[in-house]
Amino acid sequence: MELLMSNWTDVQSLPKSYVFPPDRRPGENAFPVCKNVPVIDLEKAEGPDRVETIQQILNASQKFGFFQVINHGVSESLTEDTMSVFKEFFGMPAEYKASFYSNDINKSCRIYSSTLNYDAEEFHYWRDNFTHRCHPVEDHVQDWPERPARYREVVGSYSVELRKFLLRILNLISEGLGIEQGYFEGDLSKIQLLSVNHHIPCPDPCLTLGMPEHSDPNLISMIQQCSVPGLQVFLEGKWMGVEPLPNAFLVIPGLQLKVISNGKFSSPLHRVVTHSDEARTTICSFFIPSHDILIEPAKSLLDADHAPNYKAFTYKEFFSTFTGKNCDGEVALEFFKNKPE
Template structure:
């Protein structure tokens, strides 16, 4: 069978290799929708409501581990054009996409299916993923697709604007936490990855998943959802849907922000379920520390009553531990926790 499901046509039944064991299936339950997802109006951060807006971001990062942002500065037309380009890319001929296929995590631009270990998996996830590095543009754009014709132009502009947006959020977080200005500039947010998930309609969504349960190991994540629901977060002991908000970005502080905040922030477990009716394409963008930079709780947050919860480590050390522990966030973080004396 063709590995990339974006090349499949007329799928009538779920292949056995995509059917999860009973204890891991989402089942046929109708999952509740999280009705109180914090919504941040970023325009207010530039006016008299700046302090209140920053506090909203801190509260959301502490209580939920995610929030939606409106009036974020990226135009609706650019968001629509970028989504259109990615849908065009996934609709390109199989032989064209095959030129980008790779399971090598170090490749600058690649497409793959399910997870990083497709050939070693007992069960596959119902998705294709296209990902590439974005920053600085001039170092990576030559590896991007030349087709669709608008790809490099549109995605290049989008990548730059999304990076500006995420750095604005990080600067507001640094101001709210009381760490020095520019704390999140430079190597700590050096790498930018664009990650586009594509899920074709699924014959039986109760038996499979579009993405595994996970926490984001990076610094901060942004997601542009489409109108087809699918994202779920684990809150209050149950899975809850996060409905797409038109023209909004969903922001998820990653595990590195949890460490830097000395455990003030949380990073939620989330997953993706599938749809039987429509294809679902989403655009993610991640800021990731350079491999050799030291990650540790911000010193301005520490005092005699608030010792560091975590030891200093490099992102390379953390990511190696995270993947070795089957991407289990709690197990990986425990490895770097300071033990009570």
């Protein structure tokens, strides 16, 4: 069977390897929509409402572990062009996409199906993923697709604007926590990945998942959703849908921000369910620390009354533990927690 589902046509039934066991299926029940997702108007951070806006970001990062951002500074025409380019890419001929196929996480530009361990999986997830490094653009653009013809120009501009956006969010977080400005620049945000998930219409969404439940192991993530619902977060003991706002970005602080904030921030479990009638394409961008830099609670957050909750570790050590614990973020973090005496 062709691995990339973006090459499938006229899918009438779910292949057996995509049918999850009953206890892992989303089921037929309608999931509630989270009605109180925090919405941050980033324009207000540059005016008299700056302090209030920063506090909204901190509150959202602590209580929910995610928030939506409007007026983020990336033009609507660029976000629409980028989404259009990625949809074109997934519609390219199978032979062309096959030239990028790889399960090697060290390859700078690749497409794969389900997760990184397709051959070892008992059950597969209903998605294709295309991912590549994008910072600095000039170091990686030669590895990107030459088709669609606009790909390198449009995605290059988008990647640069996303980096500005995420650094702006991180600087506001620094200001709110009382960490020195520029703390998150350099090695803590050295690697920037663009990761695009594509889900074709699913014959039976109650039997499978588009992505596994997980917490993000990196520093920070953003998601440009499409109009087709699918993203869910685990809040208050249940799965809840996150409806996209037009021209908004969803921001999720990763597990490294949870450590640096000394446990103040949360990083929620989230997953993707499938849709029976429409394809769904979403664009994500991640900041990943340099593999050898030490991650630890920011020293400005520590004093006689606030001991570090986590030991110092390298991102390489953490990611190895994370993948070794089946990508369970909380279990992985337990390994690096300081135990009370």
